[in-house]
Amino acid sequence: MFRRMHTIRNVWILLFAAALVASVANWVHPRKIPWVQDWSTHVEAKARKLGFEAIPLAVALEKHGASGTVFIDARPAAEFAAGHVAGAWSVPVQAFGEHFETVGGLIDSGAELVVYCSNRDCDDALELLVELRAIGAQKPLFFVDGFEAWKKYGGEVEP
Amino acid sequence: MTPDQKIYRVAYWIASFVVAATFLAGFQKLLYPADFALAVYRFHLLPGPLVNLVAIYLPWLEAAIAVCLLLVPKFREAALWLALALLALFTAGIVVNLVRGTGFGCGCFSHAPDAKPMDWMSVARNGALMALVVLALFGKKKSQ
Numbered sequence: 528m529f530r531r532m533h534t535i536r537n538v539w540i541l542l543f544a545a546a547l548v549a550s551v552a553n554w555v556h557p558r559k560i561p562w563v564q565d566w567s568t569h570v571e572a573k574a575r576k577l578g579f580e581a582i583p584l585a586v587a588l589e590k591h592g593a594s595g596t597v598f599i600d601a602r603p604a605a606e607f608a609a610g611h612v613a614g615a616w617s618v619p620v621q622a623f624g625e626h627f628e629t630v631g632g633l634i635d636s637g638a639e640l641v642v643y644c645s646n647r648d649c650d651d652a653l654e655l656l657v658e659l660r661a662i663g664a665q666k667p668l669f670f671v672d673g674f675e676a677w678k679k680y681g682g683e684v685e686p
Numbered sequence: 687m688t689p690d691q692k693i694y695r696v697a698y699w700i701a702s703f704v705v706a707a708t709f710l711a712g713f714q715k716l717l718y719p720a721d722f723a724l725a726v727y728r729f730h731l732l733p734g735p736l737v738n739l740v741a742i743y744l745p746w747l748e749a750a751i752a753v754c755l756l757l758v759p760k761f762r763e764a765a766l767w768l769a770l771a772l773l774a775l776f777t778a779g780i781v782v783n784l785v786r787g788t789g790f791g792c793g794c795f796s797h798a799p800d801a802k803p804m805d806w807m808s809v810a811r812n813g814a815l816m817a818l819v820v821l822a823l824f825g826k827k828k829s830q
Contacts, residue, residue: 566737
């Protein structure tokens with residue numbers, strides 16, 4: 528009985544000590560984060576709310592090159608020209624109307640569409656996903672980490 | 687100490703060491719709190735305001751558990767019970783997300799976006815770790 532009480536007391540001491548150290552550490556951490564953050568404004572949260580499936584780099588790398596998967600780059604044309612996921616199609620969300628035929632063809636082909644933009648903070652891919660779904664794309668995927676992570680972690684790049 | 691007690695004591699030490707080493711292997715969570723917060727968010731199990739608090743606290747709790755398991759015999763039993771509780775929570779979170787369907791990593795050991803997505807092997811690994819914690823607790827009891 529005494530030993531059990533002793534262990535329970537030590538559990539509380541450990542929990543408290545960790546809380547104390549974590550508080551101080553986050554206060555002085557060079558990459559400290561806010562104690563409370565509004566995650567509802569995060570691009571992934573918006574995508575989730577809209578019912579889009581988000582995939583990370585690991586899954587995007589697996590899907591790349593698989594037959595029946597097409598990557599769509601939602602960034603402006605100039606950024607696409609400077610470098611993009613190998614084999615990706617450029618459909619800048621700002622010029623969606625100009626690419627209507629291309630997109631229609633991709634949707635009709637029945638390919639699995641994977642849409643991306645620059646990084647985890649850009650909205651272009653999400654906006655394009657909304658447009659794609661509006662014209663009939665079935666379950667397009669949102670590659671959340673974007674081109675910057677793709678390039679950094681060795682994904683195949685063109686040109 | 688009888689030979690049996692010695693064996694239990696060794697089992698207790700080895701199991702404690704393996705669990706501590708596993709917890710310390712997640713040190714990247716301490717270095718990159720924003721990435722770990724994102725991993726916690728991606729479990730979609732906590733209310734938004736709790737995500738960062740948990741992401742700040744958990745890695746230090748894991749570190750405290752590991753340090754106690756390795757260096758503070760007085761707190762080792764408490765650390766083992768906490769490790770068991772944490773592992774059970776992590777495993778439940780992973781199972782819920784696997785059932786829902788997710789392509790994201792658990793954020794357990796890597797903050798890189800190309801980290802392997804969580805899968806049933808993650809559950810098996812945690813199950814094995816929980817078995818080790820139970821072995822350590824059992825070994826401690828029997829070695830006394």
